[in-house]
Ligand SMILES: *[C@@H]1O[C@H](CO)[C@@H](O)[C@H](O)[C@H]1NC(C)=O
């Protein structure tokens with residue numbers, strides 16, 4: 001009897017240790033290293049005149065006459081992915097997510113010695129948005145166009161494609177683009193509040209004007225700009241971006257008017273109506289709902305708790321569906337090895353965005369002493385965080401192919417990223433001009449690995465069966481985008497701090513057993 005009891009106790013302890021090991025895999029990945037690399041990626045994507053302290057040295061200046069045809073200075077900003085179009089909507093979302101990462105995990109980023117780099121990555125975007133916002137109701141939305149750009153395979157330093165710029169204004173408005181740009185600048189204003197108050201103020205000024213422009217002239221930007229339609233059409237419309245912008249403006253200004261907007265329009269704009277399983281450059285509802293839930297932590301928001309609780313119930317829905325604790329039909333699909341799977345083309349963008357929301361949500365649960373209550377069970381903050389970690393660890397190599405989908409991280413990562421600059425010999429090494437179709441013939445079609453490693457890029461990633469084909473023409477899987485990596489900055493920072501905490505926690509756990 002006693003013997004059996006002892007055995008069971010040991011058995012339980014073993015199970016517990018195994019479980020802990022599975023959930024924490026302490027020391028398996030170096031998240032600080034991943035954080036450092038993720039920030040380097042934004043230097044590879046820089047357009048314009050590169051600064052003296054540029055660390056990614058295979059890149060050179062590019063796009064130095066952007067906007068010239070239209071008489072506006074649009075030099076700078078980011079190329080969105082493996083091509084050279086500057087698309088406003090995904091660029092703004094990238095900057096919002098970088099800023100949110102710093103807002104949540106500033107201490108951890110600083111402890112890893114990366115705060116300066118993170119702030120530079122944000123400022124490279126916001127400096128461009130300031131240039132692009134040439135008057136209160138004019139915002140330049142795009143430079144170059146997908147069709148002509150994709151016709152060529154060139155380094156950005158050799159670009160010969162059209163650099164025509166497109167704008168939204170009163171006659172051709174775009175509330176989603178204006179809203180996301182306002183959100184990005186308001187969030188960035190919070191990042192720079194103490195270190196650069198003048199800049200922070202300037203960003204707020206632009207953000208407020210852009211929000212007003214978006215709100216006063218309500219229209220989807222792809223209804224005004226034909227050119228964005230086949231690349232970044234706004235399928236979810238603009239109501240999510242307007243609510244999202246208002247909430248970021250409220251956080252940045254403490255002005256009650258913005259909060260009222262979020263509360264009063266919660267219903268009519270779908271903020272408390274849409275239950276989503278995707279968070280992306282297009283669909284902001286889940287992020288908005290989480291951000292609104294966090295207001296519940298402050299006493300001063302008590303008078304709005306009814307609406308805020310409704311926002312929270314939709315945030316819960318998103319988290320439950322990621323954890324596969326909703327009813328089956330409402331769960332996010334998982335690959336056999338456990339990766340969240342939304343769709344075939346660039347699935348990793350949804351994984352990194354979900355990991356960020358889950359990580360922040362786990363902090364929220366911990367602070368509020370709450371649990372996530374789902375149709376299919378309850379989860380505490382540790383389980384939510386463990387799930388986020390499972391996604392991040394999959395990204396870094398804990399998957400059937402032992403492949404890190406973060407380029408340049410670990411011993412095995414994609415070698416043929418679908419990226420013009422990375423796949424062609426560096427401009428620094430060969431300044432000879434490489435023409436539009438010459439790039440396709442000489443570089444795109446090669447079997448060999450890319451000559452330049454696009455460090456920190458998160459590629460589109462595997463299919464629904466965890467398969468991945470490392471070919472340059474497999475752009476659904478091997479292309480990377482700025483908004484894939486941006487949310488990882490926050491998540492890597494969170495886990496880089498966990499690295500130090502895990503061991504202590506494990507010991508505590510065993511001791512109390
Ligand atoms: C993690 O990587 C960084 C380099 O980015 C290195 O300095 C550090 O020593 C590594 N930490 C561990 C525990 O290996």
Ligand SMILES: *[C@@H]1O[C@H](CO)[C@@H](O)[C@H](O)[C@H]1NC(C)=O
Pocket residue numbers: 400401402
């Ligand atoms: C991945 O690593 C594991 C453990 O080292 C090994 O057993 C497995 O064969 C590897 N798989 C591939 C595809 O390399």
